[in-house]
Amino acid sequence: MDRSAMDGYAVRGDGPWRIVGHVAAGVAEPGTLEDGEATGIVTGATVPVGATCVVRSEDAVVSGDRLEGPAKEGRHIRRTGEECKPGDQLLPAGIVVDPAVLGLAATVGLNRLTVVPPPTVAAVITGDELVHRGPSSPGRIRDAIGPMLPGLITRAGARNGPLTHLRDDRDALVKALKETQAELVLVSGSSASGPADHLRAVLTELDADLIVDGVACRPGHPQALAQLPDGRLVLGLPGNPHAALVAFLTLGVAAITRMRGLPLATLANIAVPGGITCHPTNTRLVPIRLTAQGAVPVGHDGAAMLRGPAVADALAVVAPGPSEAIAARLLPIDPGARPWIL
Numbered sequence: 001m002d003r004s005a006m007d008g009y010a011v012r013g014d015g016p017w018r019i020v021g022h023v024a025a026g027v028a029e030p031g032t033l034e035d036g037e038a039t040g041i042v043t044g045a046t047v048p049v050g051a052t053c054v055v056r057s058e059d060a061v062v063s064g065d066r067l068e069g070p071a072k073e074g075r076h077i078r079r080t081g082e083e084c085k086p087g088d089q090l091l092p093a094g095i096v097v098d099p100a101v102l103g104l105a106a107t108v109g110l111n112r113l114t115v116v117p118p119p120t121v122a123a124v125i126t127g128d129e130l131v132h133r134g135p136s137s138p139g140r141i142r143d144a145i146g147p148m149l150p151g152l153i154t155r156a157g158a159r160n161g162p163l164t165h166l167r168d169d170r171d172a173l174v175k176a177l178k179e180t181q182a183e184l185v186l187v188s189g190s191s192a193s194g195p196a197d198h199l200r201a202v203l204t205e206l207d208a209d210l211i212v213d214g215v216a217c218r219p220g221h222p223q224a225l226a227q228l229p230d231g232r233l234v235l236g237l238p239g240n241p242h243a244a245l246v247a248f249l250t251l252g253v254a255a256i257t258r259m260r261g262l263p264l265a266t267l268a269n270i271a272v273p274g275g276i277t278c279h280p281t282n283t284r285l286v287p288i289r290l291t292a293q294g295a296v297p298v299g300h301d302g303a304a305m306l307r308g309p310a311v312a313d314a315l316a317v318v319a320p321g322p323s324e325a326i327a328a329r330l331l332p333i334d335p336g337a338r339p340w341i342l
């Protein structure tokens with residue numbers, strides 16, 4: 001149906017017009033206008049048959065049932081089929097159902113969409129030294145990874161499964177990995193080769209396929225990705241909090257993105273006017289802020305520090321090399337952000 005885009009009067013022909021009625025919202029049969037006739041109308045209401053334009057209420061001069069105002073053929077009428085015609089493809093296949101997509105689907109009357117459901121991601125935080133409330137004390141530190149994960153998981157487009165805390169105990173980790181129901185299980189603080197780091201041994205015991213056994217990046221090199229025989233994925237996040245964040249943003253987001261049926265993002269390149277020292281053999285991930293001149297490192301970027309990442313817009317992905325990089329790729333700190341095209 002043709003609808004009014006403004007509150008005012010639907011008119012037919014040139015003015016002045018005689019006001020013959022009013023069309024309220026939701027009226028299905030607004031009638032017909034003859035030449036020289038007008039009817040009051042609200043935004044969104046169906047215009048009467050024969051209406052040639054709508055005069056906005058602020059442009060209308062009314063005295064009794066007489067209306068005067070500016071008239072221009074088609075003005076302020078939303079014509080049927082303006083946005084889409086039968087047979088139009090509204091959206092490409094494989095698109096993320098974000099709020100605008102959902103609204104558009106409802107607009108065209110769809111009750112059901114065929115979707116790839118978001119995967120569920122669970123987390124197991126390990127460490128005898130961790131406390132979860134109050135300040136740290138000698139020998140004990142606050143868990144900084146657990147509080148980061150639910151938001152990261154949500155922003156990566158997955159559902160949060162259970163988040164549990166474990167002592168550094170091999171049997172407890174075996175039990176947790178056997179019992180945790182999620183397509184992806186994150187395990188923090190057990191990725192290296194120390195006496196309390198059981199992840200790799202436990203993965204072997206569970207007959208997992210170790211898909212990624214360390215990544216040549218700094219921080220985050222001990223990260224690991226494995227697949228259990230029943231198909232669930234396990235991602236080992238290094239215990240150092242910045243390293244854990246890097247591992248989630250790289251392997252974690254890549255795994256979740258593919259489980260959602262989406263292609264991996266292409267990262268934009270950006271200039272680093274002040275340069276960033278390269279690592280000779282590993283890719284560096286350096287927290288930066290975006291400025292009009294390019295990427296500027298924010299500092300406080302040690303593997304155990306979150307002060308840098310907390311104020312950063314992105315991680316600069318700096319390829320290995322002998323000297324300084326003057327350009328880098330950008331990995332958003334927020335996994336829900338669309339990667340920038342610069």
Ligand SMILES: Nc1nc2c(c(=O)[nH]1)N[C@H]1C(S)=C(S)[C@@H](COP(=O)(O)OP(=O)(O)OC[C@H]3O[C@@H](n4cnc5c(N)ncnc54)[C@H](O)[C@@H]3O)O[C@H]1N2
Nearest residue numbers: 127142143144145189190191192197222237238239240243
């Ligand atoms: N011999 C080697 N030792 C280490 C290596 C190595 O290559 N060879 N790599 C180091 C790097 S790099 C990292 S990262 C860590 C990774 O260790 P794990 O994943 O096994 O984690 P932990 O040893 O338990 O902890 C490391 C560090 O992080 C602190 N931590 C642990 N969990 C949390 C948490 N939830 N919140 C805050 N901080 C946490 C923990 O107290 C340690 O200080 O291995 C290095 N060692």
Ligand code: MOO
Nearest residue numbers: 219220240243303
């Ligand atoms: O992962 Mo460690 O630096 O590489 O913290």
